[in-house]
Amino acid sequence: MSDLAWIEQAITAARPQAIGALLRYFRDLDTAEEAFQNACLRALKSWPENGPPRDPAAWLILVGRNAAIDQVRRQARQTALPPEDLISDLDDVETPMADRLDGAHYRDDILRLLFICCHPDLPPTQQIAVALRIVSGLSVKQIACAFLVGESAMEQRITRAKARIARADVPFETPGPVERSERLGAVAAMVYLLFNEGYSAGGAEIAARGTLCEEAIRLARLLLRLFQAEPEIMGLTALLLLQHARAAARFDPAGEVILLEDQDRALWSARDIAEGLALIDKAMRHRRPGPYQVQAAIAALHARAARFEDTDWAQIDHLYATLEIMTPSTVITLNRAVAVSKVQGPQAALDMIEPLANRLGGYFHFFGAKGALLLKLGRSDEAREAFNQAIALASTPAQANHIRMHLDRLQQEGVRQPRL
Amino acid sequence: MLYAILCYNSEEIVYSWSQEEDDKVMADLDVVHQKLHAQGRLGPALRLLPTTAATSLHRDGGLITDGPFVETKEQLLGFYVVECKDLEEALETAKDLTKANPGSGGGYEIRPIRLFLPGGDVA
Numbered sequence: 001m002s003d004l005a006w007i008e009q010a011i012t013a014a015r016p017q018a019i020g021a022l023l024r025y026f027r028d029l030d031t032a033e034e035a036f037q038n039a040c041l042r043a044l045k046s047w048p049e050n051g052p053p054r055d056p057a058a059w060l061i062l063v064g065r066n067a068a069i070d071q072v073r074r075q076a077r078q079t080a081l082p083p084e085d086l087i088s089d090l091d092d093v094e095t096p097m098a099d100r101l102d103g104a105h106y107r108d109d110i111l112r113l114l115f116i117c118c119h120p121d122l123p124p125t126q127q128i129a130v131a132l133r134i135v136s137g138l139s140v141k142q143i144a145c146a147f148l149v150g151e152s153a154m155e156q157r158i159t160r161a162k163a164r165i166a167r168a169d170v171p172f173e174t175p176g177p178v179e180r181s182e183r184l185g186a187v188a189a190m191v192y193l194l195f196n197e198g199y200s201a202g203g204a205e206i207a208a209r210g211t212l213c214e215e216a217i218r219l220a221r222l223l224l225r226l227f228q229a230e231p232e233i234m235g236l237t238a239l240l241l242l243q244h245a246r247a248a249a250r251f252d253p254a255g256e257v258i259l260l261e262d263q264d265r266a267l268w269s270a271r272d273i274a275e276g277l278a279l280i281d282k283a284m285r286h287r288r289p290g291p292y293q294v295q296a297a298i299a300a301l302h303a304r305a306a307r308f309e310d311t312d313w314a315q316i317d318h319l320y321a322t323l324e325i326m327t328p329s330t331v332i333t334l335n336r337a338v339a340v341s342k343v344q345g346p347q348a349a350l351d352m353i354e355p356l357a358n359r360l361g362g363y364f365h366f367f368g369a370k371g372a373l374l375l376k377l378g379r380s381d382e383a384r385e386a387f388n389q390a391i392a393l394a395s396t397p398a399q400a401n402h403i404r405m406h407l408d409r410l411q412q413e414g415v416r417q418p419r420l
Numbered sequence: 421m422l423y424a425i426l427c428y429n430s431e432e433i434v435y436s437w438s439q440e441e442d443d444k445v446m447a448d449l450d451v452v453h454q455k456l457h458a459q460g461r462l463g464p465a466l467r468l469l470p471t472t473a474a475t476s477l478h479r480d481g482g483l484i485t486d487g488p489f490v491e492t493k494e495q496l497l498g499f500y501v502v503e504c505k506d507l508e509e510a511l512e513t514a515k516d517l518t519k520a521n522p523g524s525g526g527g528y529e530i531r532p533i534r535l536f537l538p539g540g541d542v543a
Contacts, residue, residue: 006433006525009428009433009436009437010433010525011434012436013430013432052525054493055493143537214438219434221472222432224472225431225432225472228472228486229486229487234486237472269439274469275469275470278469278470279473282473282475282486283485285475293524
């Protein structure tokens with residue numbers, strides 16, 4: 001690996017901590033980002049010559065802070081200077097000082113930085129876009145590409161979102177335990193959304209959107225390093241790893257969906273699965289279950305099944321029932337129905353989802369699942385109707401193609417095409 | 421003499437590698453592994469899962485905590501057990517590994533070891 005590649009990686013890894021600390025100093029996101037940029041430029045000059053610092057984040061924080069203070073000083077020569085100890089030349093500062101400055105704070109700094117991206121006024125996709133820009137350091141172009149929009153449109157969106165954040169009143173004092181846990185919950189939800197943005201992609205979009213899954217895992221790992229004893233963060237990280245482990249098996253070369261039962265399990269990432277299983281195992285020892293842990297436990301049961309036939313559906317049904325109690329949602333009931341159909345048969349599953357028709361009338365997966373259950377019961381006409389409704393609601397071409405496959409099969413079986 | 425060659429680096433960085441970057445490093449290292457294996461010098465070699473997957477049991481009061489036993493800037497990522505006739509040869513081996521896995525930061529710690537085998541003698 002070249003020096004430059006390593007520097008880039010070190011800077012990316014240090015970014016959340018450095019910008020988080022600079023934000024605490026300057027209490028202004030733009031100033032913090034600019035200070036960080038300046039520090040990076042100096043790093044690119046200094047590190048290849050002088051060797052990398054022992055603690056890249058601390059180096060970037062101090063150099064960035066001084067650069068910004070210098071700038072303020074230049075811009076306002078007439079006004080009083082900041083105290084001398086704040087503006088001393090710390091270009092080649094040693095780590096212990098940085099540790100004193102930041103060691104106690106960096107966890108809350110990073111959490112705050114992530115938390116301001118989760119401003120409730122921002123729609124989820126904008127929260128994610130801002131987090132990718134500010135925390136992960138992705139370029140606007142990369143983000144635009146992942147969201148399948150033009151670069152200038154994304155630039156505008158991020159600028160507006162950042163302006164909204166700047167007006168928000170985020171306290172800079174060290175948060176109390178309750179506040180910290182609320183922040184952590186909001187940030188975890190954002191990371192989960194980010195992952196789903198990437199995970200729900202299909203076909204030609206995978207290459208562009210797959211980045212989102214990787215960034216989500218990166219952020220989940222970051223949270224877990226900061227909150228090593230939080231079972232829900234272990235659960236979240238495990239969940240993302242276990243889902244992502246299947247990435248290579250989820251689509252065929254033409255970009256069509258391959259269902260779990262048809263996936264080549266040899267393509268699943270053994271490394272991601274091992275880590276995911278270790279994390280959920282650790283999490284459960286805490287005996288403080290939560291929705292991420294339960295979802296991870298479900299994913300773990302799939303990961304542990306060497307073949308689809310080996311899946312422990314009874315246990316999965318039980319876990320979904322737990323999840324329904326924790327976070328009641330029609331979508332969870334719908335997922336549970338898949339397990340129920342394996343344990344008790346398609347009729348029981350159909351009975352379970354039919355009452356959801358009103359609330360899930362606009363949901364692709366509802367009609368996909370309903371069609372599949374009707375098909376198993378041999379009710380072809382009704383199955384076709386459900387599949388047609390699913391196609392009308394499909395949000396990606398891969399989804400629609402997958403349903404068409406069922407319809408084609410129905411047609412080949414020589415069943416009369418109904419009128420819609 | 422058996423030596424443990426312990427690999428240290430920033431987990432933050434190593435676990436940010438893309439699958440391709442990781443595969444490349446592992447493939448380059450494998451050339452060294454194969455050489456050591458062919459010489460009959462390679463004992464167990466392993467890669468540790470990240471410290472976030474670690475659990476620590478403390479002697480005092482049997483306290484169990486999440487995470488590594490000691491928090492460090494660089495983490496123990498894995499290690500090799502290699503037969504080397506002296507420190508010189510152990511250092512050469514570590515240099516080979518470094519060449520296969522360049523970049524800055526981190527490094528290899530070389531520690532002579534005694535091997536305990538169940539029911540057997542001490543090597």
